[in-house]
Amino acid sequence: xxxxIVSLLGPADIRNLADKLDLRPTKRLGQNFVIxxxxxxxxxxxxxxxxxxxxxxxxxxxxxxxxxxxxxxGHVVAVEIDPVLAGQLPVxxxxxxxxxxxxxTVVRADAMRVRPEELGREPxxxxxxxxxxxxxxxxxxxxxxLPSLRGxxxxxxxxxxxxxAAGPGSKVYGIPSVKAAWYADVRxxxxxxxxxxxxxxxVDSGLVALTRREPPPTSATREEVFQVVDAAFAQRRKTxxxxxxxxxxxxxxxxxALRAAGVDPSRRGxxxxxxxxxxxxxxxxx
Numbered sequence: 470x471x472x473x474i475v476s477l478l479g480p481a482d483i484r485n486l487a488d489k490l491d492l493r494p495t496k497r498l499g500q501n502f503v504i505x506x507x508x509x510x511x512x513x514x515x516x517x518x519x520x521x522x523x524x525x526x527x528x529x530x531x532x533x534x535x536x537x538x539x540x541x542x543g544h545v546v547a548v549e550i551d552p553v554l555a556g557q558l559p560v561x562x563x564x565x566x567x568x569x570x571x572x573x574t575v576v577r578a579d580a581m582r583v584r585p586e587e588l589g590r591e592p593x594x595x596x597x598x599x600x601x602x603x604x605x606x607x608x609x610x611x612x613x614x615l616p617s618l619r620g621x622x623x624x625x626x627x628x629x630x631x632x633x634a635a636g637p638g639s640k641v642y643g644i645p646s647v648k649a650a651w652y653a654d655v656r657x658x659x660x661x662x663x664x665x666x667x668x669x670x671x672v673d674s675g676l677v678a679l680t681r682r683e684p685p686p687t688s689a690t691r692e693e694v695f696q697v698v699d700a701a702f703a704q705r706r707k708t709x710x711x712x713x714x715x716x717x718x719x720x721x722x723x724x725x726a727l728r729a730a731g732v733d734p735s736r737r738g739x740x741x742x743x744x745x746x747x748x749x750x751x752x753x754x755x
Contacts, residue, residue, distance in 0.1 A: 475566040477506040478533045486531050490553050502530050505665035509537035516596045516622035518542050525592035527580040532561045539569040546574045546588050580607045595621030604629050605645045612652040620680040630675030642739050647698045650743040653679040689750035697750045701738030710734035726752040
């Protein structure tokens with residue numbers, strides 16, 4: 470589509486904006502701004518955003534990715550916690566993509582607590598450069614409260630990308646991997662170098678693609694299944710019989726629940742699929 474009607478932000482633009490706003494990127498908010506137009510275009514392409522889509526962007530920062538999304542999406546709802554950044558974003562878009570300014574809604578909110586009614590529209594896709602320290606809880610919260618999300622593409626710290634996309638048996642498979650799998654198929658969608666950011670982070674980044682799927686068929690609630698997941702990984706070196714003892718009441722009760730679910734009590738949490746955890750949750754001693 471007509472990305473010619475948009476002037477993307479380059480390194481000098483980002484620094485000028487930051488100066489104008491007297492902005493010092495903070496570690497606390499995990500702020501690293503993308504200064505490379507090629508990267509934001511690649512993210513939008515990989516996300517497969519199409520004109521009918523309402524896209525949810527979390528932490529738009531100075532607007533690098535927002536400007537690349539606007540020509541391709543039907544509408545972009547940007548959730549920004551920082552009042553200064555939230556105030557500047559519509560101004561930047563009006564200056565650099567005046568014809569598309571009507572496609573942007575900025576919501577000043579914390580993405581970890583945002584509710585569907587605050588967004589004003591039902592987003593179909595999540596596309597975001599997520600602050601490293603909150604990436605997993607933000608993704609899980611949004612998948613939970615926004616059933617309209619069909620999927621998304623998020624840029625996160627490389628290690629976090631590995632954890633989110635890991636499968637059973639992998640060293641980095643854990644709570645984020647299992648809980649994300651409840652909602653979606655998750656895969657790595659490529660690396661991102663450090664030099665596309667300002668300030669340059671001391672870690673690599675990666676893209677994670679999410680495709681919504683139905684949760685495993687189970688009579689247990691999501692909360693009940695996630696309780697088992699939390700218990701199993703709280704002591705990941707232990708066998709499930711030991712790790713789930715407090716969840717079940719006693720080690721023997723845990724063993725009974727595991728056997729009833731068709732899971733060997735001597736296995737460990739990192740060997741189980743989300744389907745296994747759902748079956749265990751169904752057999753919790755009442």
